[in-house]
Amino acid sequence: MAKKPRIKVPKTAKKGDIIKIKTLVLHKMETGLRKDRKTKKLVPRMIINKFVATFNGKEVFSANMSPAISANPYFAFHTKATESGTFEFTWTDDMGKTVTASRKITVT
Amino acid sequence: MTERTNSNGALGRRDVLRAALGGALAVAGSGFVLRGASATPETAAQALAKMGVGGNAKQGKVHLKLPEIAENGRTVPLSVRVDSPMSDKDYVKAIHIVAEGNPNPEVVTFNLTPAVGKAEISTRMRLGKTQNVVAAAVMNDGSVYKVSRFIKVTIGGCGG
Numbered sequence: 001m002a003k004k005p006r007i008k009v010p011k012t013a014k015k016g017d018i019i020k021i022k023t024l025v026l027h028k029m030e031t032g033l034r035k036d037r038k039t040k041k042l043v044p045r046m047i048i049n050k051f052v053a054t055f056n057g058k059e060v061f062s063a064n065m066s067p068a069i070s071a072n073p074y075f076a077f078h079t080k081a082t083e084s085g086t087f088e089f090t091w092t093d094d095m096g097k098t099v100t101a102s103r104k105i106t107v108t
Numbered sequence: 109m110t111e112r113t114n115s116n117g118a119l120g121r122r123d124v125l126r127a128a129l130g131g132a133l134a135v136a137g138s139g140f141v142l143r144g145a146s147a148t149p150e151t152a153a154q155a156l157a158k159m160g161v162g163g164n165a166k167q168g169k170v171h172l173k174l175p176e177i178a179e180n181g182r183t184v185p186l187s188v189r190v191d192s193p194m195s196d197k198d199y200v201k202a203i204h205i206v207a208e209g210n211p212n213p214e215v216v217t218f219n220l221t222p223a224v225g226k227a228e229i230s231t232r233m234r235l236g237k238t239q240n241v242v243a244a245a246v247m248n249d250g251s252v253y254k255v256s257r258f259i260k261v262t263i264g265g266c267g268g
Binding site: 018031033055058059060061062063064065066067068069070071073074075076077078079080082 | 212218224233234
């Protein structure tokens with residue numbers, strides 16, 4: 001989970017507008033159902049199970065994921081522009097490791 | 109014949125995506141077999157009941173957009189929309205996605221707040237075989253709406 005997530009948030013928005021946010025984080029999302037061809041053993045499950053998006057510290061949107069989410073989990077969602085501030089995005093995997101990113105938006 | 113490239117010659121978003129997909133396929137190809145018992149409509153219903161979606165669920169309000177045929181079950185685009193004003197008094201609290209034919213029925217749960225403004229979310233999921241996918245929305249007043257969509261899957265995507 002070393003690579004940077006890809007995030008699209010508009011830099012500016014008008015107050016009251018509904019803006020679209022797209023996020024993608026690189027992760028293979030190992031389901032725990034796949035067998036290693038060489039060892040014939042199941043590859044242990046290792047997925048990102050939680051995604052949280054906050055704005056100015058307050059949760060806007062979150063997702064609880066299962067192994068049925070594709071590799072490199074992608075989410076597109078919306079939010080209402082109310083004030084300028086910072087979006088924070090956090091992905092947490094089965095080991096409790098997290099990836100975070102933030103984006104600023106100016107609302108006029 | 110020339111190979112199709114971007115007009116500006118730069119590595120475009122699609123190229124990057126294609127490369128990423130290729131990598132994913134290579135990983136998946138090393139052990140692509142579906143194991144264990146898969147979910148059934150009954151176990152899917154049980155999973156939904158655990159999330160508070162039982163017989164009280166009404167039809168309507170929820171719109172689930174899926175391709176009719178998913179050629180590759182490893183990454184199936186999914187878009188769910190719920191008719192709701194998303195105001196402080198009337199909003200969608202959670203959207204659950206359940207797949208009736210996957211090894212585990214649960215796919216994802218979205219937790220929403222009035223701040224999202226518009227209850228419409230897109231993601232990508234894995235589907236093991238041709239099956240029904242259920243989307244259920246729980247409103248802040250406790251009412252529940254759901255919709256079920258049938259989707260054909262050419263190559264399953266749960267072994268990898």
